[in-house]
Amino acid sequence: MRDFTHDLSALALNTASLGHNVSGAGAGWSPERTLDACARRGIGGIVFWRREVAGRGADIARCAREVGVHVAGLCRSPFLVGPMAPVGKQAVIDDFRSALDLAAEIGAPVLTIVTGGVQPGTKGVEDSLKLVAGYLEEIVPYADACGVKLALEPLNPAYGGDRSCLTTTRDALDICDMVEAPGLGVAIDVYHVWWDTDLRYQIQRAGQRIFGYHLCDWLAQTSDILLDRGMMGDGVVALKPIRAAVEAAGYNGFCEVEIFSANNWWKRSPEDVLDIMVERFRTVC
Amino acid sequence: MRDFTHDLSALALNTASLGHNVSGAGAGWSPERTLDACARRGIGGIVFWRREVAGRGADIARCAREVGVHVAGLCRSPFLVGPMAPVGKQAVIDDFRSALDLAAEIGAPVLTIVTGGVQPGTKGVEDSLKLVAGYLEEIVPYADACGVKLALEPLNPAYGGDRSCLTTTRDALDICDMVEAPGLGVAIDVYHVWWDTDLRYQIQRAGQRIFGYHLCDWLAQTSDILLDRGMMGDGVVALKPIRAAVEAAGYNGFCEVEIFSANNWWKRSPEDVLDIMVERFRTVC
Numbered sequence: 001m002r003d004f005t006h007d008l009s010a011l012a013l014n015t016a017s018l019g020h021n022v023s024g025a026g027a028g029w030s031p032e033r034t035l036d037a038c039a040r041r042g043i044g045g046i047v048f049w050r051r052e053v054a055g056r057g058a059d060i061a062r063c064a065r066e067v068g069v070h071v072a073g074l075c076r077s078p079f080l081v082g083p084m085a086p087v088g089k090q091a092v093i094d095d096f097r098s099a100l101d102l103a104a105e106i107g108a109p110v111l112t113i114v115t116g117g118v119q120p121g122t123k124g125v126e127d128s129l130k131l132v133a134g135y136l137e138e139i140v141p142y143a144d145a146c147g148v149k150l151a152l153e154p155l156n157p158a159y160g161g162d163r164s165c166l167t168t169t170r171d172a173l174d175i176c177d178m179v180e181a182p183g184l185g186v187a188i189d190v191y192h193v194w195w196d197t198d199l200r201y202q203i204q205r206a207g208q209r210i211f212g213y214h215l216c217d218w219l220a221q222t223s224d225i226l227l228d229r230g231m232m233g234d235g236v237v238a239l240k241p242i243r244a245a246v247e248a249a250g251y252n253g254f255c256e257v258e259i260f261s262a263n264n265w266w267k268r269s270p271e272d273v274l275d276i277m278v279e280r281f282r283t284v285c
Numbered sequence: 286m287r288d289f290t291h292d293l294s295a296l297a298l299n300t301a302s303l304g305h306n307v308s309g310a311g312a313g314w315s316p317e318r319t320l321d322a323c324a325r326r327g328i329g330g331i332v333f334w335r336r337e338v339a340g341r342g343a344d345i346a347r348c349a350r351e352v353g354v355h356v357a358g359l360c361r362s363p364f365l366v367g368p369m370a371p372v373g374k375q376a377v378i379d380d381f382r383s384a385l386d387l388a389a390e391i392g393a394p395v396l397t398i399v400t401g402g403v404q405p406g407t408k409g410v411e412d413s414l415k416l417v418a419g420y421l422e423e424i425v426p427y428a429d430a431c432g433v434k435l436a437l438e439p440l441n442p443a444y445g446g447d448r449s450c451l452t453t454t455r456d457a458l459d460i461c462d463m464v465e466a467p468g469l470g471v472a473i474d475v476y477h478v479w480w481d482t483d484l485r486y487q488i489q490r491a492g493q494r495i496f497g498y499h500l501c502d503w504l505a506q507t508s509d510i511l512l513d514r515g516m517m518g519d520g521v522v523a524l525k526p527i528r529a530a531v532e533a534a535g536y537n538g539f540c541e542v543e544i545f546s547a548n549n550w551w552k553r554s555p556e557d558v559l560d561i562m563v564e565r566f567r568t569v570c
Contacts, residue, residue, distance in 0.1 A: 083505050117521070118505060124523030125480055158443030160480035161505040161521050167480045174482075195410055195445035195452045197459075220368050220403060220446040225510060236402070236446050238409030 001244050002252070004282055011281050012045030012072040013038055014214070014258035018273060019266035020049055029270060031060045037271065038069045041278055045072035045254045050102055057105030064107070072254040073151070073212060074099065074108040079116025080135045081128045083162050089135070096139050104146040110211050111143070112187055113152045117162040128165035133178045140181040151187035151211035152176065158225045169193055169202035176209055187212030188246055189258070191229055194218055194237040203245040210251040213243070215285055216259045227262035231276060233284035243285060255285060286529050287537070289567055296566050297330030297357040298323055299499070299543035303558060304551035305334055314555060316345045322556065323354050326563055330357035330539045335387055342390030349392070357539040358436070358497060359384065359393040364401025365420045366413045368447050374420070381424050389431040395496050396428070397472055398437045402447040413450035418463045425466040436472035436496035437461065441480075443510045454478055454487035461494055472497030473531055474543070476514055479503055479522040488530045495536040500524070500570055501544045512547035516561060518569035528570065540570060 002010060015034055019027065029037075031052055038046055046069050053060050053074075064071050078095040079085040086092050103111045113136075119128045136150070143150050152172045155164035166172055172186045186206055191214070193199050203210070217235030222228045232239060243255070257277050259265050265273050287295060300319055314322075316337055323331055331354050338345050338359075349356050363380040364370040371377050388396045398421075404413045421435070428435050437457045440449035451457055457471040471491055476499070478484050488495070502520030507513045517524060528540070542562050544550050550558050 120505075123521055124526065125482065126523075129482070156443060157441055157480040158510050161503055161507055165480075168482070171482055195442040195450075197410065197414070197453070197456055218446055220405075222446055225443050236408055238411075241409065 001240075001247055004285065006282075008042040008278060008281065009044035010253070010255055011043050011278070012047055012254035012256040013043055013274070013277070014047040014075065014256050015049060015052060016075070017257055017259040017265065017277065018270045020052065031056070032063050035060075035063055035067050035069050037274055039067035041274060043069065043274070043278065045070040045256070047071075047073040047075060047108075047256050047258075048106065049075045050099060053106055054102060057102050061105065061107045071107045072256060073110040073112060074103040074106060076112040076114050079114060079163070081115060081119045081131050081165060082117030083120055085116045092135060093138060096135075097142055100139075100143050100146045100148050103148040108148065110149045110151050112212060113150055114155065115152070115164050115166040117160060118165050125160065125165040125167070129171060129175065132166065133175050136175065136179050136184060140179065140184060144181075144183050149211050150184045152184065153187040153189055153212070154192055156192045156225065168196060169199060169206065173202060173206055173209070185209035185211035187214060188242070189214035190237045190239060190242055191216050191218055194242070199242070200245050203249050206249055208250050210246055210249060211253070212256060213246050213251060213253065214256045214258050215239070215281075216257065224262070227260045228264075229259045229261050231259060231265065232257070232280040239285050255281070257281070286532055289570065291567075293327045293563060293566065294329035295538070295540055296328050296563070297332055297539035297541040298328055298559070298562070299332040299360065299541050300334060300337060301360070302542055302544040302550065302562065303555045305337065316341070317348050320345075320348055320352050320354050322559055324352035326559060328354065328559070328563065330355040330541070332356075332358040332360060332393075332541050332543075333391065334360045335384060338391055339387060342387050346390065346392045356392045357541060358395040358397060359388040359391060361397040361399050364399060364448070366400060366404040366416045366450060367402030368405055370401045377420060378423060381420075382427055385424075385428050385431045385433050388433040393433065395434045395436050397497065398435055399440065400437070400449050400451040402445060403450050410445065410450040410452070414456060414460065417451065418460050421460065421464050421469060425464065425469060429466075429468050434496050435469045437469065438472040438474055438497070439477055441477045441510065453481060454484060454491065458487060458491055458494070470494035470496035472499060473527070474499035475522045475524060475527055476501050476503055479527070484527070485530050488534050491534055493535050495531055495534060496538070498528070498531050498536060498538065498540050500540050500542045509547070512545045514544045514546050516544060516550065517542070517565040524570050540566070542566070
């Protein structure tokens with residue numbers, strides 16, 4: 001298992017942890033200012049959201065190179081299915097391609113996929129998962145051409161209705177098995193999968209198909225399943241055992257900290273949030 | 286598969302659907318009034334919560350017999366582990382026994398078990414699940430002596446931190462396998478397990494160990510994971526396929542409707558809620 005005590009090169013900030021630069025105390029922080037704050041601390045990577053960098057991909061990629069912070073990924077694909085997806089298959093594919101173009105432009109090696117929920121007019125998750133697999137078969141060649149890998153991220157079953165019909169690492173790998181493309185893998189976000197006693201087995205099964213590892217914590221008495229994520233160490237996730245499993249499977253990429261926290265972390269000074277994130281990364285992850 | 290079009294004998298009202306008789310429009314409805322409202326409609330069963338019937342078990346059992354409504358179960362055990370459990374093992378066991386005494390008194394054949402969340406001082410669910418198994422081994426002889434079966438109910442992983450370290454039917458059956466007692470089985474609540482692509486297999490595995498089947502619906506865009514459950518047919522759960530699987534496994538007991546809904550169903554007239562519940566039970570369940 002890697003030792004992070006004195007090495008932050010594998011730590012990546014997902015800008016959502018500072019309120020996406022659009023809300024909370026981090027409002028107004030430009031991508032450049034965020035990159036600089038990461039660089040000053042020795043944080044190795046950063047993951048932006050599309051809306052933060054759209055139209056400025058090449059500039060921001062250059063800035064990242066200059067300050068020595070790797071662009072570790074881009075958030076995210078459109079929802080493919082469910083009530084919040086763009087209407088119509090072509091609209092989904094077009095937006096997906098646009099996300100891949102931006103990922104390529106900014107130098108992100110991975111695009112995260114959030115599937116969206118249950119397709120209107122259907123019940124249960126099975127039909128929607130099949131639709132997702134079909135969309136991915138269609139998009140994979142374009143992603144390959146962009147040089148961008150696709151990381152399917154299962155979300156907590158609490159999001160099953162609207163945000164993600166994909167709720168387990170098992171289902172994500174089943175889709176990977178169906179699509180069979182070297183550029184398609186999974187992202188393991190501890191917030192979404194920490195409760196799953198099948199996780200260790202599925203991580204082993206995933207092997208080299210783990211394209212992302214996301215950190216935060218699940219607060220024991222969470223007040224909101226969308227915007228009350230905890231800082232690593234403040235919740236009930238067995239962080240080190242999960243990372244040990246992920247690394248035993250062969251993963252040696254970034255650990256991406258993604259904390260949606262409207263009433264706590266987003267209200268604090270971004271400089272403090274980054275300092276605490278670094279401290280926790282060194283000690284409890 | 287059973288045909289419910291003209292037969293409500295397998296329908297059971299969980300009184301939570303009327304706001305537990307303590308909140309919403311159903312406030313002030315006594316157990317007797319609720320029993321009468323069920324009897325008038327031909328609803329076959331009822332499930333009370335402990336606080337509604339404590340100290341009046343024998344009276345209410347008599348009333349239920351008189352109006353011809355079966356007491357189908359009792360909600361519920363104390364949390365065994367986690368931040369909301371009684372403090373100390375003896376306090377848990379004592380309260381568990383008290384719940385079993387009341388179940389026996391009111392003639393409930395089954396007591397639902399909600400495990401509670403992650404035990405303070407531990408991380409992940411594994412340690413807590415082991416504690417739960419240990420508690421159950423201790424309580425099973427007392428339940429047997431009371432003539433009351435125990436139904437372990439996995440809850441949606443969104444409750445993993447505080448309410449239920451037990452989040453899947455697989456984990457529930459693993460505990461049953463560990464404890465190995467004929468009086469210990471599982472409850473399948475569609476709200477909690479609808480998203481699980483492993484569910485059909487686990488139901489088959491459960492076989493005769495299914496002691497309860499709970500109905501409501503998961504609203505696609507739910508506003509609250511505790512108090513925004515949907516009426517059957519209004520959400521994304523594939524209700525008939527799940528019941529088909531449960532019945533194929535050998536279950537022929539009650540279908541218990543349990544709808545926590547602070548801002549919708551609890552605000553409506555209980556008479557209307559019961560009428561709509563009956564209509565949906567006949568047509569979409």
